[in-house]
Amino acid sequence: MIPLSWYLVLGAALFCVGVYGVLARRNAVAILMSVELMLNAVNINLVAFWHYLTPSAVSGMTFALIVFAVAAAEAAVGLALIISIYRRRQTVVAEDVSMMKF
């Protein structure tokens, strides 16, 4: 039986990969993908805790499904924004889109 902590370590590692991606990638699409990674890291924790601590209740799984749905919606909106930015400014590099400042 794989101990719970392994899943948590996997989740933490995936989350850190996501954080690194969000902070270090220049491409807005890649940033969005990294955000998805972070969300899925949380999902791993949710499902792992559900499976080890409260396997009889379905709430953990349900919550993970809701996170999936939210993530999908977020990706759709985010990609639409990026496409819109690309059409106007011919770039998807996040730091080039810096008009919103003082």
Next chain:
Amino acid sequence: MQLDPTTLTWLIPVPPLLAFFLIVLFTNRSKWLSHTVAIGLMLVSWLMSWAVLADVLGRADFGKDGTIIAGAVEWLPFGAEGVAGTEPFRMGVLVDPLTAVMLFFVPLVCLMIFLYSVGYSNFQKPADPHDKPGEPPHHGVEPLYARFFAYLSLFAFGMLLLCVADNLLLMFVGWEIMGLCSFLLIGFWYARTYENPRQITPRQAAVKAFITTRVADVVMLLGIAYLYAATGTLSFREIMYAEEGHKLMELAAMASPIAGLSAAGLIGLLLLTGTVGKSAQFPLHTWLPDAMEGPTPVSAMIHAAAMVSAGVYAMIRVYPILAATAEHGAGHGLTPPALVLAAIGAFTALFAATIAVAQNDVKKVLAYSTISQLGFMLAALGIGGYIAAAFHLMTHAFFKALLFLGSGSIIHGVEHGMHHSHEKIDPQDMRFMGGLRTKMPVTFWTFLIGGFALAGFPLVTAGFWSKDEILLDAWLHAPVVFYTLAAAALLTAFYTMRQIMMVFFGKPRTEAAAHAQESHWTMTAPLIVLAVFAVGIGWVNIPKEFPGLGALVTGLGGETFWFKNFVGGALVEKPETPPFDWVPLITSFVVALGGLGLGWWVYRSAWARADDRDPVDAGLSRLGLGAVYRLLKNKYYFDELYDWAFVRPTFWLGEKFFSDFLDRGIIDGILHGVARISLRLGLAVRDWIDIPVVNRTLSDGSGEVVKAFGREIRVIQTGRVQQYLVIAMAIMLVIGAVLIVPGLGQ
């Protein structure tokens, strides 16, 4: 280590998936490594499939309970509450005789297509600097070579998953993976455009195929959901084959929300819609001819080994539901879904065959012939010819893959000639070919074999035996279907001969055709292998009563290896062997030879020049029926009809109704109204409260303080979103530290 057959079955779909990830993640820069990985792992899959096959062929009385291969794991730990089954949802693999048949031909044909793709994508040639990704290569190797093999591998994974799945949901997963891959592969040359704006581009064709099949898949998913709600399980064995069909009788006796239909009938119709989309049956057939925009190995994959076969396979799989009656569990009654299936199949078979007669694109002819042949299979299934459908599915996979790969080789040859002659012609148009017999001998002979198998050339080709089987079933159960299919078979032989005459016989009609050249060995070797099977595979199901040959084959193979007994074992009630009858046999002979002969006679001296009229066109015009030919040539105007009936109304609804009326008119109108009221309110507040009270009472000092403060800290607002994230991260870490480290918070 000794692998038991169940484990082996679990592993069959894995290698292509592994190949997909390996190529995408690691080897995508090396063309050589990518195709080696794809072909090597497909080879592994093939060997495993045939190992399983060898195992089951060795079992006596395979197909009965206990002698099949099945394994499952708990996938969802709870059942649906309040319905029949509260057990966990199990997923697993199943090899029964029907799966065994699929495992026989699917991996083999896939492997041949993979090998062919190496030559088709010009692996042996250097890269051409003029080629751009997303466009067909001119001289050199395909720019997106590795990606092509990755997609093909994923496609093979989807198909193999579908074959070994033991329940409808897992099958549906494979089904959808193939749907995605067909989208990616049909649109593989996504940047390709044409001078004629009315000609459909690969990108549009991909979207069209995806959306059309999606419409059907949603309906199919409804059917799966209904089935699960009604029975609490989706496992093939539990629903269809266990307990002498008790579940089926319950389903057939259960009333559905639609009057006059039992639950089994409604589920059958819903599932059938999925197949109508996937196997491109009327009225959802329009996507398949346009899918020819993809590279030719893709066409072979979609039209022979995988996707369209999957539709027929799914129908054969769920046939017990379609034919379930309350009295007989897996009865053979003509239930409403079975009738619909037979009607759609027979109609499509004839309908598509008539269109194929008037097409000039070498691949479009094959596309319509595929639609027509799938119609044959579904019609056979609808009238109870379970085995005939499975048999034709298998033989068709071989000879249609052969024909598609052959057509790719022809196109390659003509393109080679085009570079030589610098002509601007459509390399797929058969009017510009002719006389390729001597230029491309291997392609010619294999194409001839494939074409004769498609036409059902008597005795030697596989297509004859499977088509004869279907006609026999139709003759015994539904004479109307028999006459329709016989007419379709006649047309099939006719247009096949027309194609062979136009491409290979006569004199070359263009310089390009005169300079065509035989393709690379990686392309011709698969052709030869498939040609061998296109002939030989028919021998496994020669009727025992057939004069001479039947006794010979039965004597050689024995009863167990006889296809009919083998596949029939998958059903609870073994279908009785139809009595031998001379009428369908003679009909098969007559339509095949008659169609081929007629094709040869009509086209023996036609097309002296590329701009000649088609003899059929000329003949019909002379009879005053030129409109009929135009109707066929334009595919009965179905594309235009759908454009008018669905595409344009959707655009209209989107632009005029939702965007202009609802969004800009009503919703924006409400917003503007609210804004105007707010504005008025705001002005009043300003005039009566803000200016007199706030501004004049409180001094501007507080504002000045904030302004100064803001001037100091505005440097952190850089507009760069990632810097904000770094700050947010830092704050989160500090808060986290305060919460977690004891003593810090107090």
